[in-house]
Amino acid sequence: MKVCIPTYRGGLDDYVCDHFGRAESFTIYDTETGEISVIRNTSEHFGGMGRPPELIKAAGADVVICSGMGARAIAMFRTFGIKVYMGASGTVKEAIDQFLAGKLLEADESMGCTH
Numbered sequence: 001m002k003v004c005i006p007t008y009r010g011g012l013d014d015y016v017c018d019h020f021g022r023a024e025s026f027t028i029y030d031t032e033t034g035e036i037s038v039i040r041n042t043s044e045h046f047g048g049m050g051r052p053p054e055l056i057k058a059a060g061a062d063v064v065i066c067s068g069m070g071a072r073a074i075a076m077f078r079t080f081g082i083k084v085y086m087g088a089s090g091t092v093k094e095a096i097d098q099f100l101a102g103k104l105l106e107a108d109e110s111m112g113c114t115h
Contacts, residue, residue, distance in 0.1 A: 001031045003099065004061035005092050006052075010038030012093040020069045021052055027092050028059055031100070053077050065099050071109040078109075 006023030007014040017023035021043070028037045039059050043052050053076040056064060064077060065088045077084050085104035088095035098104050 001062045002060050003029045003031060003063045003065055003096060004056050004059065005029070005065050005088065005095055006041075007038070007092060012036060012091065012096075014092055016065075016067055016088050016090065016092065016095050018067050020066045020073065023052070026052070026056060026059070026061075028061055029092070029096055031096075051076065053080060053082070057082060063099070065095050065104060069107065074107050074109050 005027045006017040006020045007025050007027045008017055008023070010025040010027045012027070014027065023041055025041060026039050028039065039055060041052060041055065043055055051073070053073055057080045061082060064082060064084045066084065066086055067088055068086055069084060074084050084107040085099055086107045087104045088098055
């Protein structure tokens with residue numbers, strides 16, 4: 001399973017970015033192989049094209065782990081078949097551990113941030 005976490009620079013030692021859509025990068029961790037990849041956020045938030053959920057779908061992620069997220073992004077991930085888990089904090093490695101331990105909440109649109 002490929003897990004995606006919004007980050008600043010990327011990698012296991014980086015921190016979970018508090019503002020999902022404005023994260024500078026997304027760290028993708030494959031739970032089966034341990035492989036790590038980092039993709040830059042080239043979405044319209046940074047003058048590029050597309051939205052973060054579209055970039056993450058193209059990267060092959062199955063799950064997104066974050067501290068919080070807006071309702072529209074949650075809905076877009078749902079249409080792509082990507083589950084969102086909220087409440088993550090700390091480093092990327094800590095967030096992955098929180099997810100694997102079942103400590104994060106699976107999100108739906110009613111839980112989305114309004115800012």
